Structures are given as C-alpha cells and as structure tokens.
Amino acid sequence: MDIPVFILAGLLVHCVFLVSIFDIYFSSPLVHGMTPQQTPLPPPAKRLVLFVADGLRADSLYELDSSGTPRAPYLRSILENNGSWGISHTRVPTESRPGHVALIAGFYEDVSAVAKGWKENPVEFDSVFNESKYTWSWGSPDILPMFAKGATGDHVYTFCYAAESEDFGAEDAAKLDIWVFDHVKSFFNSSRSNQTLFSALNEEKVVLFLHLLGIDTNGHAHRPNSREYQENIKKVDEGVKEIASLIDNFYGNDGKTAFILTSDHGMTDWGSHGAGHPSETLTPLIVWGAGVNYPQKVTSQFFEDNFLKEWKLENLKRLDVNQADIAPLMASLIGVPFPLNSVGTLPLEYLNSSALFKAESMFTNAVQILEQFKVKMSQKKETTLSFLFTPFKPLSDSEQINFLKKIRLYIQQEKYDEAVSLCKTLINLALEGLSYYHTYDRLFLGLSIAVSFVGWTTYVILVIIKSHTNLTKTVPANKKKSTILFYGFASAGMIIAFFLLIQKCPWTYYIYCLLPVPVWYAVVKEIPVIQDLATSVLSLHIGQSIGFLLVCILGIEILVFSFFYRSALTVGLLVFAGWPVMTQLWIQAKTKALIWTLLCVLLAIFPLMPVVGREPNIPLVIAAGLLTLLMSSFSLASLCKSENKYRDNEDLKVYFYQMFSVALSTYVVGSTHNSLKIKQGLPIMNQIISWMTLVSSPVLLLLSPTFLFERLFSILLSLMSTYLLLSTGYEALFPLALFGLMFVWINMEQEALQHYGLSLKPKLAVFNFTCAMDITQFRQLHLDDVRRSFFFVFFIVTAFFGTGNIASINRLQSHLFWYHVLLKLFKSQHSCLLRAFSLLFL
Template identity: 40%
Template sequence: MAGEGILSGGEQRKQQVWRRERWLVALGIVLHAVYLLSIFDIYFKTPIVHGMDPVPQRFPAPAKRLVLLVADGLRADKFFEPESDGRFRAPFLRSVMLEKGRWGVSHARPPTESRPGHVAIIAGFYEDPSAVTKGWKANPVEFDSVFNRSIHTFAFGSPDIIPIFCRGLPHSTWGSYPHEFEDFATDASFLDQWSFDQFYSLLNRSYDDNKLRELLLQDNVVIFLHLLGCDTNGHAHRPYSSIYLNNVKVVDQIAENVYNLVENYFKDNRTAYIFTADHGMSDKGSHGDGHPTNTDTPLVAWGAGIKGPKRLSYNYQRDYNFRFVDDHKHDMPTPSEWGLTSIERVDVNQADIAPLMATLVGLPCPVNSVGNLPLQYLQLNKGEGVEAALANTKEILNQFLRKSQLKQLSSLRFKPFMPLINYSSVLGQIEDFISAHDYDAAMKSSENLRRLSLAGIHYFQTYDWLMLMSTVTLGYVGWMINLVLHILQSYTFLSRNLSVKKNQAPSRGSMMKKIYLTGGLLMGFISVILIIEKSPILYHAYASMTVFLWTRIFSNIQLLKVIWWLLSNRSLKSNLNLLATSALAFFILELLVSSFFERKLYTWCFLFVGVVAAAFMVTFAPHRFLTAAYVLVACWFLSLFTLMPAEIPDNTNLVIASGAFIIIVALSSMWFDATSEGNNFKQLITQSDRNKLKFPVLFYAQVLLVGLSSVMVVLSTTHRAEKRELLVVHQLANWLIAGLSMILPFFSKPALLTRLTSIFLGFAPPFLLLSIGYEAVFYSALALVLMGWILVECTIMCMTKGKEFPFIANLEDKLISRHEESTLNLSHIRVPLAFMVLFNVAFFGTGNFASIASFEISSVYRFITIFSPFLMAALLIFKLFIPFMLVICVFSALTKLLQVPRLGCYFLVILFSDVMTIHFFFLVRNTGSWMEIGNSISHFGIMSAQVVFILLLFALTNIYTKDIEVRSFSSLSRKKM
C-alpha cells in the first residue's frame, strides 16, 4: 500500500509537471509571436495615415500622359555595363541617356521584393518589413497612389503585381497573364513581349472603339507595363547567364517599341517616359535583402517635362554624397566601364519616383508619399520648380501634422516635435519669398521644411520607443526567469526541498492571492492608460504579457526563497563551479551571436572543438584512439564549409558524388553496428538483437533510393538545360522518391544507431534533389559530426558509470544527485549547448540563411517549375529544415541514452535561444545601410521564431525517435558478468 501511495504520488507529480509544461509551451509560442511584432511598432511602423487632403499643383502639367515601364528584377550594373565585345545591352535606352533624357540609380529599400518595390514606386512610401509576408496578395490596406490620382490607368503585366494596384480601381483598364505562364524552366522574356502585345492591341482597338480612344486622349493618363522576364530568368538562370542578359536586350527593345508606338499614336510630344526596376538580383538568383545588387536599380527618364542630358566638364567635381531616405550616405562612383562618367548622374531613393511621376502629369502627390521630388529631372523654370518643391513639402508636412494631431489627441502627456512648432510662419515666409521672386531663398526654406517634416514623421513613428523597449525587455527577462524556475522545480531535486519549505509556509495561499490581485490591478491600470491614449491593441498585449510573467515570478516567492537558501548553504567551490559553467555557457552563446555576422567563426570553433574532444578522449580513454581520431577528422571536415561562399555555385557533379558519399557513410555506420559484439562502448548505441541480418533489406532499399535520386538529379538537370522544360514524368518520379524515402525509417530497427542511420538515408534523397552544389556534401559532413557527438557522450557515460574519474566528478553538481534518472544536473548543460552550436551550424554551414536573399529558388526546379510562391517557399523551408531534423533526432536519441528529460533539455535550449534573442533585440536598427537594417531584423526574427519551429521539429522528429531503444550501462555490465 505504501508503495502504491508513493507511485500514485509520483504519477500525480508527473501529471502536474506535464500540465505546467503544456501551459508554458503555449505561453512561449504566444509570447515570442507577440514580441516579434513589437519590432515593427518600435522601429518600422507603416507611415499610412488617413484624413489628409491632397495638395494640388499650382502650375501647368509638363506632360499630358505618363508611360511607366518597370523591368522586374533588373539590377543596375547588368543594365549599364557593356558586353565582352564592348557593345551595350540596351542601345535604345543608352541613346536616351546620351541624347534625350536623364539617368541615375534608383535605390530600393529592403525587403527588396516585388510588392514593396512597386508600392514605393507608385505610392511613394516604404511599407514596413513585414510587407514581405503580404507578397503576392492584393493590397489589404487602401493607400493613395499615382494610379488612384490619374484620370485613367492602363496596365498590363504579371498577375502578382497588376491586380494589387488596379483591382477595385474603377478608372483602370488592365490585364494579366495566367500564373501558368511563369515557368522557370523556359526563357521568360516572352512575358515582357506579352505585356507589350496587350498594349499594342489596346491601341489598335481604339481605332474602332471611340470610347476607348477618348479615354486614351484625356489628360492625366498613366500607362503601366510590368515586365517580369528579368526577374523570372534571374531566379532560374542567374543574372550573369546569357538568358538573363539577353532579356535586358528584350526589355530595351520593348522600351523602344513602346516609345515609337506612343509617339506615332498621339503625335503631340506630350508624353513622359519613366523606365526603372523594383529591385535587383543577387549573383545567386535571389533578392530580398539590402545588398547593393538587390537595392541598386536603373532609372531613365525622358520625354515631355524631362531635362536633356547634362554634359560634365573635365574639371567638374562630382558629388557622390547622395543620401538615402534614412540619411546615410551613398558614395559609389560611376564605374568607368559604363561609359557614362561624362553625363550627369542623378540618383534617387525609390520612393522619389512617385512625386516625379505625379508632377510630370500635374497630379497631386500621393498623400502618404515620403519621396523627395528630384527636380534635376524636370524641365521647369525657377518659379515652377519652387512651386513643385513646395507642393511636395506641403504633402509631407500634412502627414507630419496629421500624425502630430492623432498623437496629441490620444496622449496624456504629449511631447511635440519642437523644430516644427512654428511651421505656419515658415510656410508664410516661403510664400512671401515666392511673391518677391526670391526663388533661391524659397527653395532653400522649402527643402529645409521638408527635411524637418520627414524627421518629424520619424519622430512620431518612434514616439513610443522607450516605453516599448522597456516593456518588451522586461517581458523577455520575466519569461527567462519563469523558464529557469520551471526547470529547477520540475527536473531537479529542488522540488523535494520545495515541498519541505511548503509545509513550513501555511499562509502561502493568502500571499498568492495578494500577489495575483496586485498583478491584476496593475494590468488593469496599464490597460486603462493605454485605452485613454488609444494605443494599438498590440500595446495591450505587450504590457499584459510582461505584467503576467512577473506576477508568476512573484507568485513563486517560496521557490525563490528555497533557491536562495540552497545557494547560501552551498560550498564556495560549488558556487564557483556554477558561476564558471554559466560564464562558459554565456561565452558560447555570444560566440553564436557573433557567428550571425561572420560565418567563419564556425571554422575556428570546430577546429578547436575537434582538438579538445580528441585530446579529452585520448587522455581519459587512451584505448579509444581511433574514435578520437575520427572525431578530430569529422570536426575538421565540417569546419571547411563555413569557409565556402554563401552564394552556392551550381555543380551537378558534386551533388551526384555526394549521393555516393552518403551511401559510403551509411555502409560504414552499418559495419560499425555489425562489429559491436562484446564491446560495451559500442553496444550502448547498436542493436540488441544479435540474430539480425548484417545488412537488412530495408537498408538496401534506402540505398537504392539514394542512388535513384542521384540519377534523377542528372536526368532532371540535363533535360531542363537542353530542352528548357521539365517533363511531368521527371517531376512525378522526384516527388515519389522523396516521399517514399521519408516513410521507410519508420520500419527500421529501434536500436539507436540503426534508426539514426535509417533517418540519415531517409532524408538524403529529398535533400539531394533540392541541392545544387556543395550543400549536398555538407549533409554527410554534419552527419559525421553528429555521430562524433554520440561517441563522445558514450565515452563520458562509460567513464562516469564504470569508473569515477576525478575530472568528470568535478563537472557534476554536488547539489543535485547524478545517480537519479530523469533529472538534470549542471554537467548536462553541455547537451543543449552542443545542440545550439550544431543547430546554428545547420543554419550557416551552406550560406547565410539569416538573409531573405539566401534561399536558392533554383533548388526547387526538380520538383516544380511553374511559379507557385507558397509551394516553392515550402520546399525551400523543408530543405532548410532537413539538417535541423538530423540534429534534433540525434539530440532526442542522446537524451534517452543519457537518461535525462528531453523536455527539460528543450527548455534549456529555449532559455539559451532567448539570451541570444535579447542581444539581437538591442541590435535591431533603422539607420545605416539597407543591408545592416535588413540583417538586424532577420537576426532578431530568426531567434524569436526559433522557439516555435524547434518545437515543431521536436514534434516531427519524435515520430521517428520515440521508439528508439537504448541499453543502460548496468544491463551491459550484468551481461558481461
């Protein structure tokens, strides 16, 4: 009966822990999702405000109509530079730059994706970085644009862009091709020709359709052709390929055809032309981040209202101090090979194009535009130039005034933007200057007022910076303290001491009620203040989450007292051991933070770890010299990959050779398994059934699938390269091989090494089919190091269980017994720390996955070539997750081998991740280069999301590892006796 009572008590405690953990996991997911959004409220609020009147233009429109040509994915250098024979790829547009119009570089802002880029060009403002998630959706937020202000807009192009701006716009005529046309296995330049053909057909129809002709002949008409070919060909073939470079010629030819067609149709010389791109393209065929290859795009303007080229004298002092919208300098001189150093170059921020287009056709500037009107492009007299600049200034000032008004109405203690307190007198002074024809003074005052207005807009966008930063930081700290308390309470012997102390605290229930009542009142008080200030709903979430977390901490006051009592009664040596371990853990985490900026740190890390691990094994287990040598070679082999370029070059032969290497690694693992008889060290991780087949049928089937995947890599790549299309039979075969291979590990033997080998073989075919170069070799290199991790842990286990080595004994925490199964002690911290290192190596071993542009879209072409963003993104993410899954499978197996609680180790992983998250939270910035801004956001986002996708991967890999069988050291010892 006593035994039953103890057992039922233990089961009851397990259920309590399990309930706490489910609640804690759910809380962690919500917390990280909510706090991730805080970055956009702190730094990057979308500048959309409503309730502002447009500012009309007070001088005649220079042009009657506008033609906007956007070459999606065209990077500046590939447009301006000559070919190897000295001829230029865009002869027509080059002649425009030399003879008719103006040119420059338009600098896009991350995320350098199609939707945000087109919003900046057409609406004049930058969506917040979260806009990348809206990608290809129709615009969910109404905002003003040049198209909205036009009398009528004619638009043709991609189904991913045209509907965003024209669907629901009554004064528009538009058309787009089906999604099926966007085939990455073909030359996509025909998409550009399709857009031109639709426009050509429209003009032809107008001769028979009087209503259509009347629409075309109106003033304030905008014609928009979206040319997607360069983007699609850049993704499929890279921007240095002949197909991409030929597409530049196609775009140039279309620009010439449009110009001739429009001039012959209207015959009034009242058309303005703008040619630009929404973003560029990296060398690896991707975009999204702030690298200059993605942000630098061409801009060419000519026609009615546009100045002609300005020739520069030999002694002309070029000013390369163009400033971006965030006021950081750009000082890249014009490359001499462009052949344009004698023609003035006028750079713009991408949002500056919207006020330029609006001014050309006499439209009010979009009311949310933050673009500065580039007057160097406009053919205006001094008075008109000042009027244009003043209209641009008033539009931006109106945004500032509206934001100030809204904030003043909702703030209990409003702090105005002091530099613009007397804005009305400045406006009056500018009007006086204009009346007195003192245009220089009027221009200077107008530009200064516009600059201050932009600064004021930024001031109100970051108005709540200090409050939000403090709230979120306290929230993260509170969450981590809750994690530590849960780990100590649930996975160590601290719970026994706690139960003793609970019996000594009869008034605990009353104290808990007071704490929760205080927390509830504080939460209610803060909510009332936020409601009065009309704060966004997320502000309530940030504050409530933080108050709730700290209320939970103070509700555990008894646990905190127990911890303090135990620490006070520990020996100095034990406390120093605790401090040293914490310092080492913190050092490793800071090293991981630094690795986000410099991948090569992992090279030095694994060179060092290989030497240390090998020296450790040789010193304390000299009879395992070969094992030590294996660990050293595996670590050094993996260290090579972070020296390789992040832009993975295509190398099909290397992918095929990797298939053979994977098979060799698997054969070696099975041989190791087959020779484990009589060796306690080996038998810890090998099969318990000695009457087994040395190489079972399942193993041969998996090896066959790896071989077939290598063959399909050859067939799919060769066929697509020769015929520029992928046969359906190839796609079906690839999907079948990948799907079947991931099912087979379920039927493998449950012994640790056998199951892990089967998992390694099971995920190899899909990884090979998604690989284009050296990352296929990285898969095997990572597996070798993971095997080395297992061998090192087995060595430590044999040493600690078989004989008490002093060095190992000193690593154990005396506070917590190491003889108790399913409990954590201080030395077990090495397991989640090693997991963190290997998990991050899976991130950076084959590139910089902290950058949006690092995802190789060409990786998916053996499964799908028709543009399908969500399926393609799913395949890319799955490829990224495969190495993670290997790491987590080994981690789960090791927790069983070491007999430590897996969820306890998982919570330690989350704790370590959040230490890094807080560091990245303070590294987020909204100033500096676009690359610095984009990387700071992505680093924080990755670490915030890690708690969620690690949990998902744990759940997924648990399907493969839950039935793994491991032998205890004691059972092996008894068997040997």
Template identity: 40%
Template sequence: METKRFIILLLLSHLVLFYSIFDVYFTSPINHGMPVYRSTQTPRAKRLVLFVADGLRSDKLFQQLNNTPYLNSIIQNRTSLSGISHTRVPTESRPGHVAIISGFYEDISAVTRGWKENPVEFDSIFNRSTYAFGFGSPDIVPMFKRGQSYEHFYIECYHSDNEEFGNDRAHELDLWVERKFEKFLLNNTLKNELNKDKIIFFFHLLGIDTNGHSYKPWSDVYMKNIHIVDGITQRLENLIENYYKHDQKTTYVFTSDHGMTDWGSHGAGDDTETLTPLLVWGSGIRSSHHTDVHIEQADLCPLMSYFLGLDYSINSVGRLPIDYLLPVDEDLLQAYLQNARQLLEQVHKQYDLLKKRLLFFKPYNLNEEKFFERMEKVEGYMNLYQIRDDIKDFMRHVALASHYYHTYRRFLLSILITIGFLTSICTTLYQLNPMRSLSSSIALLCKIVSILIFILLLIEQSPWTHLLYPTLVCIHTWISANFAMNWIHQKVFNQIKYFSFWLNIFMIGIFLQTYILPFFHRWTMSIGVFLLFIDAIRRWQG
C-alpha cells in the first residue's frame, strides 16, 4: 500500500476508534412517550421546599453540628429523616441537581456539552408541579425551565458576574437568595399561585461550593458559610410558615448536589464527593425521627413527588425510600406500586424500540404478569411488609432489565471495536514488514463474518456510526488478515513451547494491569512513579 494511503487509512481508523467510546458508553438513557402514574391520591403536603447547599460535604455538617444549631435542633427535637444521600460520578453541580429534581443519573451524552446542558429533553418534578419558584444561580435554576412548557416555573437569578472565586464573600450569593425571596412573598400579583396545592420552592445556595473551591473545605471560610446557610434555612422556613399561618402543610428537604475533596475539587468518586447530607422534616414525616438514613440521590425525586401527590417523573429511575416512611399502610404501598409501574414503563419503551428493529432479540424475563397477579389477589402474604418486600424485589429486577436493554448492543460493539483495533495494528505491521502471505481459510472466514455483521446492522437500521466498526474490521482484514494468520503461526505456535514466550506474555499482562489498576486503586500509581524514579537514577548513573 502506498505510504500516503496508509497514513490516511490509519488516521481515519483512529478517529473511528476514538469516537467509539461515545457509541458504547455515552448514549442517552432517556426515552419519551411513556404514560404517567400518579404517586398517591392522598398527598401528605400542599407545598414542598427544597434547599440545595451546593458543595456541602456530609461530614462537615453531621460531625460539626455545633456549627449548625438550627439544623441540629431539627435532627434532635423534631420528627425528621436525616442521613446520607449517595451521589454518583460525575459529581458536578448539574448532574447532581438532575438526579435530585428529575430522578435519573446524568445523561452521559451530556458530556458532549461539558455537563452544562442536556442534548435530550427530560421530565422533572417542576414540570409535574402546579407552580414552581426557583431562586439562585443562573447556571442551575434556569436549566429546568428549558424544553417543555414551563410557564408555571417562576425563577429569580443573580447575574453570573457575581459568582467570583477568590474572595471570602461568596456567602453574599446565599443572602441574595434570602432577600429576593422575602421581596417575592410581598408580591401580591402572585398571591393566587402561592395559595395553590402542589407547589415547590427551590433555593439553590452556591456560596459553600464557591468558598470550598477557593479556600478548601477545611477552612474557616467554608465552615462560616455553612453556619450562614444554617441561619438562612431557619429564616426562610420562618418566612414560609408565617406566610401560610403555620398550617403544617409544608415539607422541607435540605440536601447537597455533591461534596468536595480536601483540596477543593469535585467530579470523581471519592467518598468526600459522593456522600452528601440529607435532612427532611415537616408535613408528611409521620414516624419518630430516623438519624441513619441512606438513600440514592435519585430517590429524592419520587420521595418529593409522593409528599405532594404529583405524577412520577417519566424519566426517573429513583425508588421511593419506603423503609423510612413508616408505618407502612395501604396508601404507601399503592404509591410504591405506582413507582414500580412508572419504572416498568421505561423498560417497556426500551423493549419496544429494540424489538421493532432487531432481527435477533432476546427479551429479559421479568415475569411481570405473575407479579401483578399477586398484587391483585394479595394472597399468600402474611402482612403488608411482605407485600413491600415483593414490590422492592420486583423493582430491583426492573432496574436490571432497564440496564440489560440499554446495553443490549454493547457487547457486540465492544467486540467489533476490539477486533478493529487489533486488525489496524496488523495492517501497520504488514506495512512495516511487507511479505508474501499464504491464503488462510481463517482469514477468509474473518472477512465473511465482518461483511455479514455489517449487513445485519444495516438491516436493523442501526445508527450509521455503528456501521463504521464492521467496515473498519472488513477493510483491515482484507488488507492484512493473511499476514496476521501467518505471523501468528510463526511467532506464536512455533514459540509456545518455550519458557521465554510465556514470560513475555506474563510481562505484557503486568504492563496492561499498570494501566487498569489506577482507575480502581489510585495508590498503585505511586508504584509506577517510583519505578520511573529508579529508572531515571539508573540512567543518570550509567
């Protein structure tokens, strides 16, 4: 092959292989067109207040409660739920708010927009509410007003120029939210809207995150901002309670979108980033206070929907944390079952989309007919808690089915991409060491299989990018398959009986592990750095 053509082919091959990660991992889990399910006909509150203290670590709140006297008094003296909300990677502000308010973990396709906006529109509790009122950062609050009809969502944001990193007055952003809301309550033009049922107040408090980046979470500035947020929470609750004449129809949720490392960063999966505080109090919390709550961040969405009696968000993967909503009664079980139906509809949508276009399709066996028969007859259950456990087990299988359908073609694509990478290496070796190669039946079989896979994906109307991978394999096998078979015969089969061959295989395995282990155990990177240091000394002395 001419050098110019070879370079162009190799460049295009690497571009295809580089893009493949988006087809394998960065695909949107969001679907549309599913029916909605009402959480409950007997809501526990008329309104809900959501406080999100951006960048607040759970340990900085719960291990230093003397710094937050008001929140501490709620935990100690009032009926409440307090504990940990577990976030997921990426621990950024936008993904965290999406999980809390919309109930699904970051649409990974949003990486193409720098986690700033979503390429696909999604549902949220704001969309399902009668009215929603948001106050805070221009980077967070307005993003839930995009897309669908959100005329009922009133927002107030400060200017982005006010978000200054480096000064110690970032708490002024949080105080701005308090002042703006106080003025808002005096606005008589929205009095009718404020007296409706199923309304949500959303307060985004950015100061802690800003000071955490600038001064680190162990600083006095960070802790002072937490103390200020504690006071703001108390005063905002007093404003709301006074406005509604203490009617005891308001639920309050205090949480954070993500934590922060000791060096002032977030985005990865360290415990300091993924463990965020959760405190729920007010109307709807019937049992004595729980102080060791552990829920997934996406579970907050169906929880808030249940308190207000909203329709569950159709894209939510959250599960109602029923274990903390004691005592279990028929109404709560019905809400839990509705949650299971809402999750199941997403699986049905995934099934329909795959079944419509795939020639060979193996569905996930959910046994949903038997499950709903048991729910209708309610026979064989000793008490309501057994029904709860059965629904919980079914929801677990629904989550597995959803993952199964979402990643249905991932294995085939991964195989094609791996073979494409290996065959491109063979083409490079063939170009560097041109030699006459005998025809091989195995090489011919590889060419035929790659063509058949291309035809299969074409008939199934797969995305055009999926067709690139069998095309890549086909081109490279056509060029270098015979060479590869002869090379394997000479270099592998003829050398397999020697100890040096297995030693080389072992060293290659160790070498590959040095790339993989740091993703799971960061300390292993130190070994590589130390070995590089030893090698540098050896070279310097030599």
C-alpha cells in the first residue's frame, strides 16, 4: 500500500474509532411516546416555590459558624420547626445544566450532551415546568431558557438578567441574587394592578422558580470558605424569608403553598465543580409548606459521612434523596403529571398526606417509569430479529400485568404499605430494564470495534515488518488464491450488510460492523509475512523471548495504571532514569546520562503533586516565567556566537519577540492576580495582551528557524507564553522539565543509534528539518525501536496526566507542547517504527 493511501486509510479508521465511542457509549437514553401519568387524587398544594441556590454545599448551609450560630437562621428554623430536610445526592457531572435537568425533569442529563459541553440537550424532554399550568422563573440566562424552550405551549415565562452581570471578579456576586429577589417582589406588586396576571397567579398547578447564581459565582471567585461566599448564604436566607412571607401574604395565608430549597451541585474547597467529590455531590434539601411533613424527632440515626454531630442536627430525622427524586416530589405536591422521562422515585417521607394519597402517588410513579420501559422494549424489539431478541425476563409482559394487578388490589384492600413496597420493586425492575435495553447492542458493537482495532494494529505491524526488516521474503502472488480470498471477504460483507438491513439498523451500524472486513482482508493478504515472523520468533532464545515479553507487559501495565493512578507515571520515569545504567550509554556519554537521570527524577515529582485543591502560588508561576527568560537569554547568546553558515541571523529576531511575549505573560499573571484579589476585575489591557499572545504565539512559531535547537526552543517559548497565562502554581514548571527531558532524549538516542552502524552523524545543532532523509538507506528496523516507541507513547501519557487530567486546558497545552517536541524527535531519528506509532496513536 502506498504511503499516502496508508495514511488516508489510517485517518479514516481512527475517525471511525473516535466517533464510535460517542455513538456506542454516549447515545441518548431518552425515549418518547409515553402516556402521561397523574395521581387521581386532589394534591395538597396549589402552587410550588422552588429556590435553587446554585453551587451551595450542604455543609456550608447546615453547619454553624465559629460563634455557634447558623449561617442561615431562617432556613435553620424551618428545618427545626416547620419542614423536612436532608441531603440531595447529585451525580457526575456536577454542573449547573445537568443538575437543573435532574431537579426539574427528573432524569440525569442525557450523556450525549457531553459533545455540546452540557449547554444544550440534544433531544427534547419533559419537565415539571412543562406539566404545570403556569411557571414563572427568574435568574440566569444560562439556565432558564432551556426549560422554556422545551415546553409545549406558552405557559413557561422567564425573566433573566444580562449575561454580562455574571462577573467572577469585579464585585460581590450576591447582587445577582438580590436582582432575583427584587424582581420577584416587583412582579407580585405589579400583579395587583394586572387582572390577567392576578388571575393566572391564583390558578392551581403554578410553579415559581428562583435561580440564585450568586453563591456559585462567589464560590468560583473567592472559594467556599471565603467571607463573600458565607455572606452570600446569609443574603439568600434573608431573601428566601422575604419571598416566603410575601407569597403567603399575597395568597392570604391559605396554606396551599409548598416551598423547596436545594442546590444543583456543591463545590470543592478550591472553588471548582464537575467531578464526584462529596463536597460537589452533597447538596442541601429543605422542604416546607403545604403537604410537607413536620420535623421528625429521633433518638439516633447513622450516616457514613458523620456530618450530623458537626451540624448539631443529630436529633432531627435526615431524609436523603437522589437529585432526580425531587422532580416527582414537586409533581406530587401540586398534582401535575410526573415528567415523562423522569427516573426519580417519589420520597414519601417528605409528604404529610393520607396513606391512600401516598400509595396512589407511588403507583403513578411506578406506572410512569414502566411506560418508559415498555416504549424502550418495543423499539428494540422492532429492530431485532425475533429469534435473536432476548427480552428482559424479570419484567416480561405477564410479570408487568401481575405487578399492576397486585398493587391495585393492595390499594383496594387498604394495604398501603404492601402496595408501596411492591411499587418500589416495580420501579427498580423497570429502571434495570431501561438500562438493559439501552445497552442492548453495546456488546455487539463494542466487539466489532475491538476486532477492527486489533486488525488495524496487526496490519500496521505487518507493514512495518515488511517494509523495514529482512525477515520477509518476496513471494510471487497467487492470483487464484487472491481471487478466492477477495470474494470470500466480499461475501462475508454482503451477509453482514443483509443481516443489518433486515433489522432496520442505523447507518452507523453498517460502518462499525463492516469495518473489520476490509481491515482483516488486508491482514490475511499478508500471510507470508506472518509466517516469516512466526519462524523468526521461534528461532529466538526462549529466555530472551520470555524476558522481552515480560518487560513489554510490565510497561503496558504501567501505562494502564497511569490512567487510574497518576503515581504510576512516577514509577515509569524512575525506571527510565536507570536506562543509561542498564545499557552502555553511561560509559559513552556520562554527562548526558547524568542530566537524563536528573531530569527523569525531576519530572517524576509532578505526578505526585495534587491535581487540584492547592492554594494558588502565583510567585511560582512568575518564577517559571523568569526562569524561561533566563534560559532564553543564555540560549540566544550561544546562538549569536555560533558560526553556522546555514543559519540566517535575521531569523534570531523571532526569539526577541517570543521572549518579549513570555515577559508580557509573566507580567499579566501577576497583575491579574493582584487585580482580582482587590476585586477590581480583569484589566482591559491584560485582556488585550492575553488575546494578542494567543494569536501571535503560533504565528511566531511558524516563522522560527528550521534547525533542531532553534525550532525546539521556539516551541518552548511559544507555548510558555500562553501556558503561563493558564497556570496557577507548580504546573508552570512542568513544560520546562518536559522540554529539557525531550531534548536530552534526542541526544541520548543519537548516541544509541551509533550501535547499529549508522554512518550519517549530523550534528544536532545544525540538523535542518527541511532536508528529508530516508532511514532505509542506512539501517533496518531494530528491536531497540520498540523501546523508543514505548518511550514515545509513555511521554504522551505523561504530558496528558503529568500535572492533572485531560479535562484541564493546561493539560491540553502540555499535550500540544509534547506533540511538537516529539514530532521533531521522531523526525530527527528517522525511526520507521516511531512513524508507525504516530499513525497508530495520533
């Protein structure tokens, strides 16, 4: 296969692999076509007021301050005297959009929305707001419109402040919550002179939603332990008290209003959220008003988090729920149909109503989830051949009927506890069935992709061996066998396509299931290469073969463990530090070997450092910038003194601009930090410099000389100027350590190549990438290239996870830095195996 065709095929195959991840594992779990289910009894409340304090941690609300007084005295009095309370357990990702969807729609965010940054759901969904008679909401433009957009008809109204108001640094963000409270007051005051609005407010099944973003914004800007965050909680408490009193007075204290206060997610001590730390997943839930239980006294209760004693609430019953359970609770309180896609279970302990109402509500909840199961099962049954379809046995058609009949009979016989228990069993089975049918094709598709991946990897290895070793012999092509082979695989492809066609599978299934056919056809065509390789391997010494295999397995295991435990990278780097000692390189290049060892040990420290949770260390970031400038000065002075006739001294001017960019970035980091610290916001000049740096850095990099040392150092300066702007602490030093190790690696490999009789030994300082050379002119593939390739892949993982994870923008910058440096490395080494790995992994 020609190299351009090979590269194109590799890109196409890997595009399929990438898309398959989202298509197989991130497909939407939502279904449509269910019948709405509503409790057939009068609800306890006519209206519901939902307060969502964005970013409010459970402990921040419930714990007492240093003087022993509650931070939110009104809400504390509610949970002690008037209502029920507990913890709402959220799920990852702990972001505002998924949290509000779980609260209001009753399901955990459609995972396929990850491709849109959790900003927009890819499919329509039902919600409590949509099922209400009227909903009025106030708050952030990032949250409110999505529920109005998905509502049918014109009954969900939103009042949002300007997006520019969400400033993380200029002032105290509590003004966002004050804006909401003030506009709610104005709304009710204006309704007295607006008969249409007044009449609508006095309807049943009304929802009022107050989205309070100030706490979240202050938490990001100042952290949850800050005075601003805690003062914001007090302001929210005061605002909730005023709004509750206002609404009660507006409706003449009719006792038909239910109130819920909760949060979409929590926040870590360092002001972030999105992951699964308890500080992010534990959010408060306080419910009071019409239809809600009063506080329940208990003598003892146990929870693994041991927070009750800290909060001085050990004698009040804590009622924990899953976040999605709040949606059916709201629907039950005001008597609207349960959201069609809800997977929440109604928390009955929060209700202060008759046993009949609780049983009927639970039955409605069970039927609503069962409806989703039935639609999901019907869809899967229609797209699967009858003799291949395997139903979810615990909930067959007959079992569904038996469950429903038993539950209805228990309710008629007034055996409400038994009915509720059976409803919960039915809900659990229906949820298991939903997961079963949602992942029904996952194993089948996953195996197809796995077979394709193994086939492509095998083919790449065979191409490398065939092109760059002496193991294979040229064998005349057998046209008859080739024809039989072609028609055999073509027939297999047609059978697979026909099988998918009669099952009405999506078009993507054809790609995933047919991809193994051409890939393995290409592999089988190289049977002679496989035979020669097997013969060569069997001729090796058994001890050497086993030892080499064990080393390979150990190296791969370290890479795998590094995805779960970053400290595995430290182990690998410490092993790398001993590489010169294990070989003769220590004797050949003692200075280079010593530097290699020291840099490996230095880089090994970074995976042991905390990813997040540390205090910002801006002086360390500034020190990294100054160190970069110092290194640049010495390098520039050395380049100016050099007498390379191929080097144009005019090109060195690029270094001055890049050094100036690094100096500006260093200044901006310190200036911005000080400005935010004194709450003056981000200076406009700093914004301009930052954007100019972002745009100019890649341009200056392209203008740099093409000689090895100049280009590598230009890469460092270009990326450091933007990397510094994104750093808050020790990670600013990471590119410097990585750059040093990569450059020493080039020199070390240059020494290692001399073992194989490589006659061409250009000095690295004058090596020009514009001069292409073919390694096959000098040597064939060697076993040591496997070690080089492993180093290559290991440094990819180190660049990704050396100071954090792939989700961080700083880590992405690390990867870009590594990519450019390693690109120059494998070009300078002319290693065919490295080129193959670049196709395989990049």
